[in-house]
Structures are given as structure tokens and as C-alpha cells.
Amino acid sequence: MSNVQSLHTRWIRDPAYREAYDELTPQFRLARALIEARTNAGLTQAQLAERMQTSQSAVARLESGRTHPSTRTLEKFAQATGMRLKISFEPIDGTA
Numbered sequence: 001m002s003n004v005q006s007l008h009t010r011w012i013r014d015p016a017y018r019e020a021y022d023e024l025t026p027q028f029r030l031a032r033a034l035i036e037a038r039t040n041a042g043l044t045q046a047q048l049a050e051r052m053q054t055s056q057s058a059v060a061r062l063e064s065g066r067t068h069p070s071t072r073t074l075e076k077f078a079q080a081t082g083m084r085l086k087i088s089f090e091p092i093d094g095t096a
Contacts (some may be wrong), residue, residue: 016047028070030065031064031065038081041080041081045059048077048081
């Protein structure tokens with residue numbers, strides 16, 4: 001187990017840490033989906049940036065999960081990776 005995983009395992013027992021971590025879950029999911037789309041397309045960050053007409057550092061920020069990209073940016077990302085953007089709303093905790 002890496003040091004980061006070990007720390008996370010220990011810290012997740014702290015309610016304040018868990019709450020902060022849970023609040024970031026949507027950003028982590030989006031970051032993971034962006035990275036998967038790029039790697040499945042066989043592109044580096046620099047190649048994707050060129051297709052999106054932006055910088056490699058902008059792509060890195062998107063993939064970090066620390067930014068809140070616009071729908072337009074996500075559409076450009078999808079098009080550049082040969083994907084179609086799909087946004088959906090789902091019930092929270094199984095409620096309708």
C-alpha cells in the first residue's frame with residue numbers, strides 16, 4: 001500500500017475528512033472520466049490540447065479535478081477524443 005493510500009485509510013475515519021472527501025467525489029469522477037476518454041483515444045495531454053486549441057496545462061487542470069469546466073469545454077473535450085458528451089440527472093440515494 002502506498003503512503004497516500006495508507007494515510008487515506010487512516011484519515012477516512014475522521015468525520016471532517018470523510019465529509020470533505022465525499023464533497024469532492026463528483027470532481028474525482030469527472031477527472032477519472034476525462035483521463036479515461038483521453039487515454040482510450042490514445043492521446044497525450046499535448047495532443048489533446050492541440051485538438052482542443054488550448055494548452056497542455058489547461059488539459060492537465062481539467063484532469064486534476066480541481067476545476068469546474070463549462071459544458072462548452074466538456075463538448076470540446078468530447079469531440080477531440082472522438083466521444084459524445086452525455087449529461088444526466090440521477091436520483092440521490094435511490095430517491096425519485
